[in-house]
Amino acid sequence: MSTLAQKKGFGATLWDYLTTVDHKKIAILYLIAGGFFFLLGGLEAMFIRIQLAVPNNDFVSAGLYNEILTMHGTTMIFLAAMPLIFAFMNAVMPLQIGARDVAFPFLNSLGFWLFFFGGVFLNLSWFLGGAPDAGWTSYASLSIASEGHGIDFYALGLQISGAGTLIGGINFLVTIINMRAPGMTYMRMPMFTWATFVTSALILFAFPALTVGLFLLIFDRMFGSNFFDPAMGGNTIIWEHFFWIFGHPEVYILVLPAFGIFSEIFAIFSRKRLFGYSSMVFATVLIGFLGFMVWAHHMFTTGMGPIANAIFAVATMAIAVPTGIKIFNWLFTMWGGSITFTTPMLWAVAFIPSFVAGGVTGVMLASAAQDYQYHDSYFVVAHFHYVIVGGVVFALFAGAHLYWPKMFGTMLNEFLGKITFVLFFIGFHLTFFIQHFLGLWGMPRRIFTFLPGQGLETANFVSTVGAFFMAAAVIVLLINVVITTVKNEKVGNDPWGDGRTLEWAIPSPPPFYNFKQLPLVRGLDAYWLEKMEGKQGMSPAEPLGDIHMPNNSFIPFVISFGLFVAAFGAMYRADYSWGIPVLIVGMLITLGSMFVRSIKDDHGYHIHKEDLEDNNDKGVKA
Amino acid sequence: MANQQPNSGNPRVDIEYRRKKSAEEMKHQVITFAMMIFLTIVAFVAAGYEGFSAWFIVPFILILAVVQVIFQLYYFMHMSHKGHEAPALFLYSGALVGFITIIAFLTVIWW
Ligand code: HEM
Ligand SMILES: [Cu+2]
Numbered sequence: 001m002s003t004l005a006q007k008k009g010f011g012a013t014l015w016d017y018l019t020t021v022d023h024k025k026i027a028i029l030y031l032i033a034g035g036f037f038f039l040l041g042g043l044e045a046m047f048i049r050i051q052l053a054v055p056n057n058d059f060v061s062a063g064l065y066n067e068i069l070t071m072h073g074t075t076m077i078f079l080a081a082m083p084l085i086f087a088f089m090n091a092v093m094p095l096q097i098g099a100r101d102v103a104f105p106f107l108n109s110l111g112f113w114l115f116f117f118g119g120v121f122l123n124l125s126w127f128l129g130g131a132p133d134a135g136w137t138s139y140a141s142l143s144i145a146s147e148g149h150g151i152d153f154y155a156l157g158l159q160i161s162g163a164g165t166l167i168g169g170i171n172f173l174v175t176i177i178n179m180r181a182p183g184m185t186y187m188r189m190p191m192f193t194w195a196t197f198v199t200s201a202l203i204l205f206a207f208p209a210l211t212v213g214l215f216l217l218i219f220d221r222m223f224g225s226n227f228f229d230p231a232m233g234g235n236t237i238i239w240e241h242f243f244w245i246f247g248h249p250e251v252y253i254l255v256l257p258a259f260g261i262f263s264e265i266f267a268i269f270s271r272k273r274l275f276g277y278s279s280m281v282f283a284t285v286l287i288g289f290l291g292f293m294v295w296a297h298h299m300f301t302t303g304m305g306p307i308a309n310a311i312f313a314v315a316t317m318a319i320a321v322p323t324g325i326k327i328f329n330w331l332f333t334m335w336g337g338s339i340t341f342t343t344p345m346l347w348a349v350a351f352i353p354s355f356v357a358g359g360v361t362g363v364m365l366a367s368a369a370q371d372y373q374y375h376d377s378y379f380v381v382a383h384f385h386y387v388i389v390g391g392v393v394f395a396l397f398a399g400a401h402l403y404w405p406k407m408f409g410t411m412l413n414e415f416l417g418k419i420t421f422v423l424f425f426i427g428f429h430l431t432f433f434i435q436h437f438l439g440l441w442g443m444p445r446r447i448f449t450f451l452p453g454q455g456l457e458t459a460n461f462v463s464t465v466g467a468f469f470m471a472a473a474v475i476v477l478l479i480n481v482v483i484t485t486v487k488n489e490k491v492g493n494d495p496w497g498d499g500r501t502l503e504w505a506i507p508s509p510p511p512f513y514n515f516k517q518l519p520l521v522r523g524l525d526a527y528w529l530e531k532m533e534g535k536q537g538m539s540p541a542e543p544l545g546d547i548h549m550p551n552n553s554f555i556p557f558v559i560s561f562g563l564f565v566a567a568f569g570a571m572y573r574a575d576y577s578w579g580i581p582v583l584i585v586g587m588l589i590t591l592g593s594m595f596v597r598s599i600k601d602d603h604g605y606h607i608h609k610e611d612l613e614d615n616n617d618k619g620v621k622a
Numbered sequence: 623m624a625n626q627q628p629n630s631g632n633p634r635v636d637i638e639y640r641r642k643k644s645a646e647e648m649k650h651q652v653i654t655f656a657m658m659i660f661l662t663i664v665a666f667v668a669a670g671y672e673g674f675s676a677w678f679i680v681p682f683i684l685i686l687a688v689v690q691v692i693f694q695l696y697y698f699m700h701m702s703h704k705g706h707e708a709p710a711l712f713l714y715s716g717a718l719v720g721f722i723t724i725i726a727f728l729t730v731i732w733w
Contacts, residue, residue: 209723241727241731296726
């Protein structure tokens, strides 16, 4: 029970985090690793914008530009946005449903380490002969023609980290289905929990398509098959379908949790119940469902024919309806509420117009005939940055400020938070708004430079200036984090004062067992209900008893490390004689540690009732 | 679940009722087992018989396969019982997604 120790050396803390199965610590791991990759992806973005600041620039070469661009997209989607979302899901969702942990704590840790090693593997490509360079979509003909090992790093790295994501998603599903506290019916679950639920279902159904696609790519590139090679009877379009059957749900995997975070924020800082809760749930489920019916809108110009284009165009436009429902519900939540403009609330309010702008260009793109004009131009770049940055990244910033006290027990500085917001908001619109017009003026996407005298200079320069604003905003946030951590002023259960859901009823950060007694949930916004009746906290649903806890384990780390080693073997198999042995050793490490896990009985331990009794809520050590 | 041994100390558990339920369950399983063997024989016969064209045999066998899966799920894996709503939901959603994928591949890529 290392968590009970008061003071620990650095080594002990490190070991604790390497072996932890506690969802709150795994959340912190996701936050740190995802944050690191976010900075990396941001750095790549700065290089892109510097290169495009002026015409005929030679800041980077064409080949290197392709690598930077590819790694920016891949890193941001798979290694930054997804893990950061997983950080908040891990930190908050079990608390919101009144659970002591996720359903499979061991798998939770395995999911993190798989993601981590996959991400590290992918990024090692920079030092080992060049990064992938076929775009984050890695379309097959291009990616198979690509020389060197860049694309191999892409395929193997994403395969490993994708397995981690899939495991995480299944874990969340089982947790939400089985581990809700007494009284927490489905229709009393907080919106963020609902978003986690639907997102996890999307992960469950969407990621296998990516897995299959990546395996075919791996076989084509490394083991001599010809799935995507038309000259050998393959079909290059198959990759595009697999990628987008995964890829479109993926964008909703990113944005639904963002919707969830904003739903919490609007309710908390308007001091009102979320308007139209049941229609919000309905809209979330419907978006998840429709998200699977529209992938081919990314392929209007591949020659699918008018019938397929028409079907997918109509299906795509249909998604705007549930999205609109949500937008109006947020507006009505604010209407008549007593609003406080805290930092999270600023992000939430700014999110609405920003995201709507992205949705509107989405519907424009969805019209297949128009898309022949927009496709592969900067218009598309502007569209997806409006939805992803204006939706997802705003939510990540908002969530970081909102949940920081719950995760670390300290409040981020509000003044610096607002500076971050203003800088980022200005920078974001400066960078991406003008890109709509760049697209309409004919600037293609994914070009490494442009010529002078074509009317693209000013707009590109403006765009680059905007990027520096965003970089400044991130730096202010980092300073804020450092200051907050150094000051280390602890806060109470409900630091925002208006918390509505269960996580705000327990200490910040919560004790490692979360709830001494499982709470009794009597309605939506369970904690708010109790507060309105003048109660201090939740009424318990069970007598005080022993709590069963899982033991820490180093095995997830080893399993993931084995795959990391095996991936190197698979990649260098054709080049060096040590390839095959390394592949085998890696698989042995993985399978061996899985074997150990399955034969070794690990029943966990119990926290005894007596220990809980003399340990009043305040004195909880975390 | 009806086929479990009464292992609770609760006196209100009706052992008689459970027995009857289990017997019924058993009958269903035997019947479906026989049906499944029969369907398998039919499939083999259909494939072996010279007179049918492939355009008949392939869809026919596929339909038989679907029926067998349903038997398997509902009579042997107890999906008809209470408490299986969530697995059923996810199973059908997964099947739907898979089905759409295959249909799309057939119609959009290879037609
Ligand atoms: C009303 C909602 C939306 C509609 C109708 C829509 C429609 C579209 C269409 C038609 C394209 C393809 C454009 C082309 O390549 O020619 C596209 C691209 C894209 N969309 Fe959306 N979209 C919507 C919402 C979103 C959301 C919420 C996200 C993410 C959070 C998103 C992320 C993307 C991305 C990443 C791409 C570009 C992928 C690439 O080619 O690299 N979209 N969108
Ligand atoms: Cu899409």
